Amino acid sequence: MIKKVPHTYVIIFLIILFSAALTWILPGGEFARETITVNQVEREVIDSNSFHYVDKTPQTWQVFSAFFKGFENTSNIIVFILIIGGAFWIVNESKAVDMGIYSFLRFARDLEHHRWLKKVGVDNLIFVLIMLMFSVFGAVFGMSEETIAFVIIFVPLSISMGYDSIVGISLCFVAAGLGFAGAILNPFTIGIAQGLSNLPLFSGIEFRLFSWVVINLVGFIFIIRYARKIKKDPTKSPVYEDDTYWRERGNAHVENLKFHTPKIAWWVFGLLSIIMIYTAYRYPMTELNIGNSKYPMPAIPVAAFVFVVTGILSLRKTVHYFILTLLLFTIVFLIIGVMGYDWYVLEIATIFLGLGIASGLATGKNGNEITKLFIEGAKDILSAAMVVGLAGGIIVILNDGHIIDTLLHYIAESMSNLGKVASVGMMYIFQTMLNIIIPSGSGKAALTMPMMSQFSDLIGVSRQATVMAFQFGDGFTNMITPTSGILIAVLGVAKIPYEKWVRWIAPLMAILILIGFLLLIPTVTMKLNGF
Numbered sequence: 001m002i003k004k005v006p007h008t009y010v011i012i013f014l015i016i017l018f019s020a021a022l023t024w025i026l027p028g029g030e031f032a033r034e035t036i037t038v039n040q041v042e043r044e045v046i047d048s049n050s051f052h053y054v055d056k057t058p059q060t061w062q063v064f065s066a067f068f069k070g071f072e073n074t075s076n077i078i079v080f081i082l083i084i085g086g087a088f089w090i091v092n093e094s095k096a097v098d099m100g101i102y103s104f105l106r107f108a109r110d111l112e113h114h115r116w117l118k119k120v121g122v123d124n125l126i127f128v129l130i131m132l133m134f135s136v137f138g139a140v141f142g143m144s145e146e147t148i149a150f151v152i153i154f155v156p157l158s159i160s161m162g163y164d165s166i167v168g169i170s171l172c173f174v175a176a177g178l179g180f181a182g183a184i185l186n187p188f189t190i191g192i193a194q195g196l197s198n199l200p201l202f203s204g205i206e207f208r209l210f211s212w213v214v215i216n217l218v219g220f221i222f223i224i225r226y227a228r229k230i231k232k233d234p235t236k237s238p239v240y241e242d243d244t245y246w247r248e249r250g251n252a253h254v255e256n257l258k259f260h261t262p263k264i265a266w267w268v269f270g271l272l273s274i275i276m277i278y279t280a281y282r283y284p285m286t287e288l289n290i291g292n293s294k295y296p297m298p299a300i301p302v303a304a305f306v307f308v309v310t311g312i313l314s315l316r317k318t319v320h321y322f323i324l325t326l327l328l329f330t331i332v333f334l335i336i337g338v339m340g341y342d343w344y345v346l347e348i349a350t351i352f353l354g355l356g357i358a359s360g361l362a363t364g365k366n367g368n369e370i371t372k373l374f375i376e377g378a379k380d381i382l383s384a385a386m387v388v389g390l391a392g393g394i395i396v397i398l399n400d401g402h403i404i405d406t407l408l409h410y411i412a413e414s415m416s417n418l419g420k421v422a423s424v425g426m427m428y429i430f431q432t433m434l435n436i437i438i439p440s441g442s443g444k445a446a447l448t449m450p451m452m453s454q455f456s457d458l459i460g461v462s463r464q465a466t467v468m469a470f471q472f473g474d475g476f477t478n479m480i481t482p483t484s485g486i487l488i489a490v491l492g493v494a495k496i497p498y499e500k501w502v503r504w505i506a507p508l509m510a511i512l513i514l515i516g517f518l519l520l521i522p523t524v525t526m527k528l529n530g531f
Contacts, residue, residue, distance in 0.1 A: 009386075009387070009390060011482065011498060011499065012387065012390045012391055012393075012394070012482065013063075013390075015394055015482060015483075016063050016066060016393050016394055016397055017063060019059075019394055019397040019398050019401070020058075020059040020060070020062070020063050020397050020401070022398075022401070022403055023056070023057060023058050023059045023397065023398075023400075023401030023402075023403055024056075024058045024059075026401075026403045026406050026407070027053055027056060027406060028053065028054040028055060028056045028057055028401070028402035028403065028406065029051060029052065029053050029054060029402065029403070029405045029406035029409055030051070030052060030054050030402060030405050031050050031051050031405050031409075032050035051405065051409045053406075054402055056402075057400060057401050057402050058401070059397050059400060059401050062397065062400060063393070063397060066393035066394075066396040066397050066400070067389070067390060067393045069392070069393065069396040070389050070390060070391065070392030070393030070394070070395070070396050071389035071390075071392065073392045073395070073396065074388050074389050074391075074392040074485050075389075076344075076345050076346065077145070077345060077388050077485045077486070077489060078385040078388055078389055079345075079349065080145070080148070080345040080346075080348065080349045081148065081381055081384055081385040081388065081489050081492070081493070082378045082381065082382070082385050083349040083352060083353050083378075084148060084149050084152070084349065084352050084381070084493075085152075085377045085378050085380060085381030085382075085384075085385075085493070086353075086356060086373075086374035086375065086376075086377040086378040086381075087352045087353050087355055087356030087357075087359075087374070087377070088152045088352075088356070088377060089356075089373050089374065089376055089377020089378075089380065090356040090357075090359050090360045090365075090370060090373045090374060090377065091323060091327065091355065091356060091359045092152075092249070092377075093360075093363075093373050094319070094320065094323050094359055094360075094362075094363045095320065096319075096320040096321070096323035096324050096327070096359070097153070097156065097324070097327075098156075099318075099320045099321075099324075100320075100324045104157070123161065123227070123231070124224055124228075127167075127171060127220075127223070127224060127227065128220060128224070130154075130171045130172075130175070131170070131171055131174075131175035131178075131216075131219075131220055131223070132175075132216070133175075134147070134150075134171070134172050134175035134176040134179065135175045135176065135178050135179030135182075135212075135216050136179060137176055137179065137335075138175070138176035138177060138178065138179025138180040138181075138183075138186075139179035139180065139182055139183050139184040139185065139186060139212055140179075140184060140185050140186065142180060142183070142186040142189065142441070143176045143179070143180070143338075144176065144177075144180060144478075144486055145344070145345055145348075145486055146176075146334065146338065146348060147172045147173045147176050147486070147490065148486065148489050148490055148493060149334075149348065149352060150172040150173075150331075151168065151169055151172065151173065151490055151493045151494050152493060153172075153327075154168040154169065154171045154172050155168035155169065155246060155493075155494050156168070156246050156249065158171065159243055159246045159247060162230075162231050162234060163227050163230050163231060163234075164230050164234065164237040164239055164240065164243050165239055165242070165243050165246060165494045165495065165496055166226070166230075166237065166238070166239055166496065166501070166504055167223070167226070167227045167230065168494065169490055169491075169494050169496070170223045170226075170227075171223075173479070173487075173490045174219065174223065174479060174505075175219070175220075177475065177476075177478055177479045178215050178216050178219040178220075179212065179216070180441075180475050180478065181215055181471070181472060181474075181475025181476050181478075181512070181516075182208070182211050182212030182213075182214075182215040182216065182471075182475070183208065183212075183471055183475065184202075184205060184208055184209055184212055185202055185205070186441075189441040189445060189470070189471060189474055189475075190202060190208070190467065190471060192441075192445040192449075193445040193449050193467045193470050193471070194464075194467055196445060196449040196453065197449055197453035197463045197464075197466065197467055198453070198463070199463055199464060199467065200530075203464065203530040204464045204467075204468075204528065204529065204530030204531055205530070206528070206529050206530065207468075207522070207523070207528045207529070207530070207531070208468070208471075211468075211519045214515060214519065215512065215515065215516075218511060218512065218515055219508065219512065222507075222508045222511070226504075238500045238503060238504055239496050239497075239500055242495055242496060242497065242500070243495075245495055246495070259317065259318040259320075260318060260319060261315050261316070261317075261318060261319045261322070262319060262362070262363065262364045264361060264362065264364050265315060265319045265322055265362040265363070265364075266315060268358055268361050268362045269311045269312075269315060269322065269362075272307075272311075272326075272358060273304075273307070273308050273311065276300075276303075276304035276307055276308070277304055277308075279300055279304065280298075280300045280301040280303075280304040280305075283300050284298055284300075284301055285297065285298055286298070286299040286300055286336060286340040286341075287340060288336070288339045288340045289339055289340065289342075299336045299340060300336065303329065303332050303333065303336065306329075307325070307329050310325050310328075311325055319362055319363060322362060323359045323362060323363070326355055326358055326359060326362075327355065330351055330352060330354075330355045333351060334348055334351060337351070356370075356374060357370060360373065381492070381493060383492055384488070384489055384491075384492020384493050385489075385492070387488045387489075387491075387492050388485040388488050388489050388492070391482060391483055391484075391485055391488050392485060394437075394482070394483050395437070395438070395483060398437055404437060404438065407434075407437075414426075420460060420461050420524040420525075421521060421524055421525070423456075423461055424461055424465050424466070424469050424520050424523065424524050425517055425520065427452060427456075427466060427469040427470070427473075428469040428472060428473050428516060428517060428520055429473070430473070431444070431448065431469055431470050431472070431473025431474060432472075432473040432476065432477055432513065434448070434473070435473060435474050435477045435478065435481060436477060436481045436482075436483060437483065438483075439478060439481055439483050439484040439485075439486075441474045441475075441478075444470070444474055445470060445474075448470065449466070449467070449470060452466050452469075452470070453466055453467075461524055462523065462524070462531045464523065464528075464530055464531040465520065465523035465524050465531060468519070468520055468523050469520060472513075472516035472519070472520065473516075476509060476512045476513055476516060477509070479505060479509065480501075480502060480505055480506070480509050482498060
């Protein structure tokens, strides 16, 4: 008899009830907070000696109001998901992505004729290159929310190649998560944590680079081994039945698509070219932020020039290739925007909305048709947006119950009589567990590092080791915690049930958490540069 798994909404509601129960058991507590400037950005930090108990605030009926507040607090992510879903529905309707996947698969099959590539495995090589790119993005500028937009690309691609949706999100989301955990120059975690610890920004980079390599090696091997197993027998995938949705949207009839370019597509290209040329004129140089360094370069003019050239070449072939060109340069400008102009979900959603409208117009659709397609796409992805809002209610209950600071105080007190290795290990465990409650890396750094860095001074552990414990504790569990709106959004877009995801990634989490502890040992037993 097959046991029916609770719906994701039920799981989230049970977690909210458990969080509410904790507000009855634990006493309320608070730290005094002050605002300081770190990396030219104002941050709220706690006074480590200011903890005091406050009246208990047990949560009862508030579990229902928490849903409203959860939606309010995550409204930017929710709107982002709906716009991405609507925009990609318009793109998918053009069959451009299907044609791109078909062309890619045909190219990959041609590569298999090369002896040395066949021996290495073309798919393995492609997967490693894709994951390496996203891992670098995660390690250098903290790519996280941005991976949601890539799920709709890589999930159907991986299924078309004979894999499953888990492999698809591993290529972007998990790879970025590995890079985020092994952060090299991530300003949102390492930059803030070191700044709050009064350490030179991005110092100790040599050992962090080594850690990043080790973490990626372990993660890539795990993913590729799983992908190889699914390739041999797709029915062994835990999400085989769930992937029916994607298989039914496959590219079985893509060979019969007619190559054509409507006149309107040339008008769309001309308008976009004018916009890009004007933008290139307004912003001839862009300072790309990599870590704490800025590298000026003519990113927008170069991108605009390449777009004009590739746009003409693609339109001479078919409008499908032109839409793929639009998709490619949407990603290019996303990277430029994030690294050069501090784009976040608002700007990213806007550029993808532009992609959807331009794609619809290029294929000859009128305003009503584009609107109808957008609504269908938003409706299709609505469940993912709903889950993000519901999960936000967990944080609301814990905050309103005034127990987060209490938990922080108790754990810090319990570490006062431990040795160096045990202490840094306990810091690591504490940060790992806290990440389940507070998935925000910058927020957790602002909350914990002022006290943890001072505590490390008392027990003779370097502040750099404390930063590493925070880095690993913050990074790994982002890929499994139900309070992460990004994870829930990624799973919702890919249509992977949370409980199946947990069963799949739990072994990798166990390995990575162990690796993280082993990597922390040299930070207190060896003399490392920057430590």
